[in-house]
Structures are given as structure tokens and as C-alpha cells.
Amino acid sequence: MIVPLEHILILAGLLFFIGMGGLLAWRANLIMMLVCIEVMLNAVMLVFVGGSARWGNADGQLFAIFIMALTSAEVSLALAMVVYLHRRKRTVDTDAFSEMKG
């Protein structure tokens, strides 16, 4: 363990909340929303790996790898959906896809 766990938690929290702020700010653009979700998931992986290094347990690294597999599945589906929606409306503006509002 080269640095205290608290510093790793601060770095991960900074990255997570930067991603959250970006997600709130870019809420009109589907692509940038997905990019900000990537940033947040990456911060979560950093927490898992930091805990794994702190307690010398391999489970944290395994969960980071599972998060990576989950992210690749999520991104492939989400980008396929972006392509599909762009084919329908010629835009990636989220406000254009609001027909389901009650």
C-alpha cells in the first residue's frame, strides 16, 4: 500500500462526482451522457482496486473485472440504441424522444 486508502477514496470521489456533474450538465446529449457514466464506473473500479490493495484480498480486483465486463455489455447495447434512435429521428437530443410522457 503506497498511499493511504483515504487519498484513493478522495481521488475516486472526485472522479465520480465530476462524472455526475457532467451527466447533469450534458443531459441533452445521449453520447456525452454515456461518456460521463463511463467516468463514474471507472471511479467505482478504483474504489474496488484500492480496497483490494488495502486488505490484500483478491475479490476487489475480481469485482473490478466484472464491472468492466458489465460496462462493455452496457456500452454495446446503449450505442446500438443510440444508432437506432438516430436512424428514427436524425438526432441524439434526449428531448426529441419524449413521446412516452404521460
Add this chain to the structure above:
Amino acid sequence: MIEQTIFYLLAATAVIATILAITEKHPVHAILYLVTSLFSMAVIFYLLMAPLVAAFEVILYAGAIMVLFLFVIMMLDLGHPEKGLSPGWREWLPALLLSSVSIGSLIVAVISRHATVAAYPSALPIRAVAMRLFQEHGLAVELVSLQLLFALVGALYLGKQSKGGGAK
């Protein structure tokens, strides 16, 4: 001592590159900044005794996922920030407010505890990680592979061109 310096340098690089990535108006530039951030995160993972996660970070995240983003942006021709989907100050103000409240409370909560460098636990060899993965978490490996298969089928279904005259 040199490892601490490298860690803090890489942490600063990751945070600055991420901030640049989400404030950049051009999507392609944003993806490239994010790749920079992901590379520094990969080296941080290596410093934290996780070389397997570091390698997967470079191969999967920076290599596959970001290239997928770039491919979709270029295929749909979205690299025109002047078309106006970028946020103005009315979008940035609540986002900055909420995330700065969250960051501030996190830093206060973490700093109020006494930060010490923990005792050096034994390094994790990749053999131990792999034994743990396939012996304790075998069901999870199967579930992840099923999930990837479902994502493949779903992406194929969504990407299929509808027969007979365009999209409905």
C-alpha cells in the same frame, strides 16, 4: 517515495483530463481526453498491485469501448458542436452546485479520519487472483458470459435494418 510522487502526479493527470473531457464541446476531443485519463488510471491500478486490471483497463476501456464511441460519433456524424447540444450556464450551474456539495462533504468526511499508510499486505500474484476467480466466483463468470451474449443479441436486433422501406 517515488511511487507516492507518481501516484499523485497520475491522480492530478486523471482529474484534469476528466474535467477537460466533460467540458469539451467537441465529442471527439472529449473522447481523446478521456483516453488520457484512462491511461493514467491504468498506471494507478498497476501501482495498487493490480496488473491484471491495469492491462484490461488499457485493452478493454481505452482500446475497445472508447474506439466504439469514436466509431459511433464518426458514423452518425455528430462531431459538430455548433449544432448546439452542448450545455450552457443554465445547465452547468446546478450540476456544479450539486457536485461541489457532494465533493466537499466527501472530503470533509474522509479527512476527519486519521489517514495513515496501512501495513504492507502481501502482494497478490495473478495466479492467486485467477484461482479465486474460477473457484469461488465460477457462477459469476458464467453469468457475465451470458450477459455479454445477451448484449450481443440485443445489439444485433437493434442494429438490424428493417425490411421494406426505411424506419418505421
